[in-house]
Amino acid sequence: MSGLEFMGYRRKDGSVGVRNHLLVVSAVSCANHVARRIAEQVKNAVSITHPYGCGHIGEDFLRVWGTLSGLGANPNVAGVLVVGLGCENVTASLIAGEIAKTGKPVEWINIQDEGGSLKAVQRGCELLVEMAGDALDVEREPCGLNELVLGTECGGSDATSGLASNPAVGVVADIVVDAGGTVILPESSEWIGAEHILASRAVNSEVAKKCYDAVEYYVKRAMELGIDFRGAQPTPGNIAGGITTIEEKSLGTICKAGSRPVQDVLGYGEKPKGKGLYLMNEPGLDIESITGLAAAGCQVIIFTTGRGTPAGSPVSPVVKVTANKETFNKMRCDIDVDVSSIIEGEETIEDAGRRILNEVLMVASGKPTKSELIGNMEVAILRAAKYMF
Amino acid sequence: MVKFVVMSEKDNVATAVSEIRSGTKVNVRIGGRELEVEIKNDIPFGHKFALRDIDVGGNVVKYGEVIGVATKPIKAGEHVHVHNVVSSFVWKAMKEAGER
Numbered sequence: 477m478s479g480l481e482f483m484g485y486r487r488k489d490g491s492v493g494v495r496n497h498l499l500v501v502s503a504v505s506c507a508n509h510v511a512r513r514i515a516e517q518v519k520n521a522v523s524i525t526h527p528y529g530c531g532h533i534g535e536d537f538l539r540v541w542g543t544l545s546g547l548g549a550n551p552n553v554a555g556v557l558v559v560g561l562g563c564e565n566v567t568a569s570l571i572a573g574e575i576a577k578t579g580k581p582v583e584w585i586n587i588q589d590e591g592g593s594l595k596a597v598q599r600g601c602e603l604l605v606e607m608a609g610d611a612l613d614v615e616r617e618p619c620g621l622n623e624l625v626l627g628t629e630c631g632g633s634d635a636t637s638g639l640a641s642n643p644a645v646g647v648v649a650d651i652v653v654d655a656g657g658t659v660i661l662p663e664s665s666e667w668i669g670a671e672h673i674l675a676s677r678a679v680n681s682e683v684a685k686k687c688y689d690a691v692e693y694y695v696k697r698a699m700e701l702g703i704d705f706r707g708a709q710p711t712p713g714n715i716a717g718g719i720t721t722i723e724e725k726s727l728g729t730i731c732k733a734g735s736r737p738v739q740d741v742l743g744y745g746e747k748p749k750g751k752g753l754y755l756m757n758e759p760g761l762d763i764e765s766i767t768g769l770a771a772a773g774c775q776v777i778i779f780t781t782g783r784g785t786p787a788g789s790p791v792s793p794v795v796k797v798t799a800n801k802e803t804f805n806k807m808r809c810d811i812d813v814d815v816s817s818i819i820e821g822e823e824t825i826e827d828a829g830r831r832i833l834n835e836v837l838m839v840a841s842g843k844p845t846k847s848e849l850i851g852n853m854e855v856a857i858l859r860a861a862k863y864m865f
Numbered sequence: 866m867v868k869f870v871v872m873s874e875k876d877n878v879a880t881a882v883s884e885i886r887s888g889t890k891v892n893v894r895i896g897g898r899e900l901e902v903e904i905k906n907d908i909p910f911g912h913k914f915a916l917r918d919i920d921v922g923g924n925v926v927k928y929g930e931v932i933g934v935a936t937k938p939i940k941a942g943e944h945v946h947v948h949n950v951v952s953s954f955v956w957k958a959m960k961e962a963g964e965r
Contacts, residue, residue, distance in 0.1 A: 635910075635911050639870060639880055639882060639911065640870065640882075643870075643872050643928065646928075669952070669954070670930070672953075673930050673931075706954070715946075715947055717911045718880065718881075718909065718910070718911030718912035718913065718946070719911075720913070720925075720932065720933055720945070720946050720947055720950050721932050721933040721950065721951065721952035721953075721955075722952055722954070723930070723931065723932045723933060723952060723953060724927060724928075724932035724933065727927065727928040727930055727932060728928075730928075731872065731928045735873070735929055818870060818882070819868070819882045820868065820882075821866055821867075821868035821869075821882065821883070825870060825872065
């Protein structure tokens, strides 16, 4: 295995997974308990539970259906059981039908049809064990960076984020894209002031317009609430800290996706159609973001933080990176990579980036992340109709 | 120890990650070349200094991208901040107002 390869699981549809999960997807909050109980009893099973599934209409319905289906379709998942109640509108059969298009084994049950929670748990376990025999009988094999879809995210940021951890992750992003792989940058609400820079990297004028439109949406929404995003940036605190312009502030977050051409602007949880750098139009709330990235097919997510976060996903390992030494020491159980050496003047951004890439490759080859060791597996879905219900 | 970071080899500013005193001479390796810069103001943590002279109207480049425009001539080693740089949006608006 050369330096820039990882050991992954090759799937029937040609994609590559870095985990071999059996995923128990709850279709609706009413089925969460049963989904959790089933996952607790079968090897390699993880559950996806959430407060959604009922009462969705229009775009919001498509958003919840698409996200839950996307999580099941992620190449880190070997097989899926969807558990519904039976009267929800994002049904177990709809989700299972979408995931089945990948060719992986998928089953679904409804608690009402099975005769109650306990019988549903038993039936679910039987189906999952049946599926597990074949689904788990796969070996890891060498895979190239061109088969990696890497998500980037930041949260709990501080001054070290824009100075060190984000630019170091940018080094990783450029290496992955140059090797023919894919990188996704979410958090469009944080592109404000630097949208012209992203647009100038767009592969065509249509994609450039999408960069401007994504930012304009948040600026307008804020204006409706009486807040002038552009006028209030950078804040007096930012200026005291050394940030001179809004472009500089936004680049401090955008730089974690590197500097390569922008292929397209995806919707929340949307799978990229090709390789290279993609943007995802969504507001950048940590757990919603990593769920959206996992639903879009990211096998690994790099998460930079200054103040520290325990964030993790049930589907895609989240590699957490900080350049704040104090945070790393205080939250060692949550943070995977310490790049405070950049701030200490002991390591270049380039070298720290290569160290992060090495950790990503080890995680992609099976090394558990801190959030996996601890069992932090949260899911939150960006709602499309926040004020409907 | 004098500590600073240069984000991209295209940059014409560096960012201090420790306070750097006026008069300090720093060696910057950028794009495979060594550059000696004498710091001309005290630079606090997180603040920027120029790696090269920047003319009025010249681009200030960090992260390999234009983060603003110089409103005063900036010499290598000088503090680069809100007193001598504005956002490209502000610069454009200033130019338009001046032309009217």
